[in-house]
Amino acid sequence: MFKLLGSCFGKLLVLLLLLESALVCASGNDEVLKNMESGFAEFRAGKLKPAERLFDQVLNNIETVFADSESARKARSLWYSEDNKAYKGEPYERSMAYYYRGLLYLLNTEYGNARASFLGGLMQDAFAEEAQHRSDFASLMLLSAWSARLMGSAYLEKDGFEELLKFRPDFILPDASHNTLVVVETGAAPRKLADGIGHYELVYRKGKGLEDVTVALSSKGASLNLYPIEDLFWQASTRGGRQVDRIIKGKAVFKSEQAAFGSGLSKAANNALVVSELFEESSEIALISGALSLIGVGQMAVSTKVDARVDTRYWSTLPAMLHVQTLHLDQNVNELDFSFIDDFDDPLAELNQSAKVVWDKNGHGLVWLRVE
């Protein structure tokens, strides 16, 4: 009998290994993530048309409602991890896709679509579970109000800036003469990590790179500090729980209960086997204990196959901080110089650099710079 059970157990293990390899072969669609990163790379390289095309694809995917799909069903099932779903990013990542598309629209003098894009990003942030952190993406408020100004819509501009001041009361609103927007991105993207038993809990960590840096605009010996308007780690980590976390937590609980139940049965079966010799019906007891043991192993096998891991794919080329300033420039200015100061007030001279002023056909300037 023991030989029989041992043989069964061995073959069961082999089959489980086959099952594991079959399950692992499936993975989620990363197209949106790839397009986000490629779109940014093109934007940074100044290849605006390819960047527009890639971010359009990203936004179309984000805006498409996946009422149900095979990949979504899989990601909700016990046997697959969350990353089997097609990637759309967390709200802060989606908001940043709208942010880059909005900047591209600004460069193309499509102010209405720029504003629509920035507001679209703001709405992604409205899905935060924590009420006090909903739609608090201040940089997008500034950019949408700035776009409204360029559109020539005074009331939309006023509404936008009033909303911004609720979240950044110390922000000095652009003077009527200002014709240039400066945006400097610093640091590295927030990282997503899986925490907890079974990796079912999504946690955020700050990106590894430049931290707490002050950005200054230098001109003729004078300098003007940019306003640090957005902290992406803050945006990522203050969202609160996601609705899908309840499903994932359910998977994790099921997994641990199955493991505990299986382990308990196996233990009971072992005990029964040990004491079976003391009874006349020892062969029947051994048979029952063998069956119990098999069920226990089965329960434990099921628990090992339950995949409660959260989706830790993330947009790795995002910055940590956004710094902004508006100012008046003559249209013959083609470059601005930037310097950087660390949190001990020491200059980071090695980072000093210039950035191009891009003038649109209506005489509005945009300066964008990324420093890591």
Added chain:
Amino acid sequence: MNIQKKIIGVVSVLLISACSSVEIENAEGQSSQYVDSKKAKGSSGVGIESNDIAGMTDKMLSSMMANPVLLNRDKAPRVIVDAEYITNESTSRVNKNILGDRLRIQLNRAANGRMVFVARHLNDMVSKERELKRDGMVDAGTIRTTQAQAGADYRLGGRIMSHDAIQTDSQKTSRYHLITFEMVDLELGTVVWSDLYEFEKSAQDNVLYR
């Protein structure tokens, strides 16, 4: 041995059925096919789509064609129909030229000479050719020469607006769009024709993305 075979058999069936659930979504793909641009798409969000553009421009076309100020004049009025003065104040990204161009071309076809369409969007092209003619680089052509390009009597303006609502508990999103069109007298500044198109959409994404 018999029991062993049964156990292995049952476990194998279970495992094979588990493996067979590994499916790739639409693995065979889909070849390119024409779809009706006037019909709503199944997977769409709450923004403006092709069927909305087709619907609103069709409605504006019939509304303009029924306007006596525009169409029952002895001398055909000159109009500019483009997207230059259509502003997008909504939260939907839209290529306004699709609206302007579709409307102008359909209107031009339907008006059949009862309105004259000024191609202000191609002003640059016309200016360059006129310059070449006047510089003697090319001859005068066969039609005529004029003192200046055509001035217009009326021009299309409008606004795309939206109002968004999000139920934060269920994360159900809805967006109401109001698109207004107005034909403005370019001397007096009066509105000689106006109409609007409105629609609302709502959607709720899969729980995985909430």
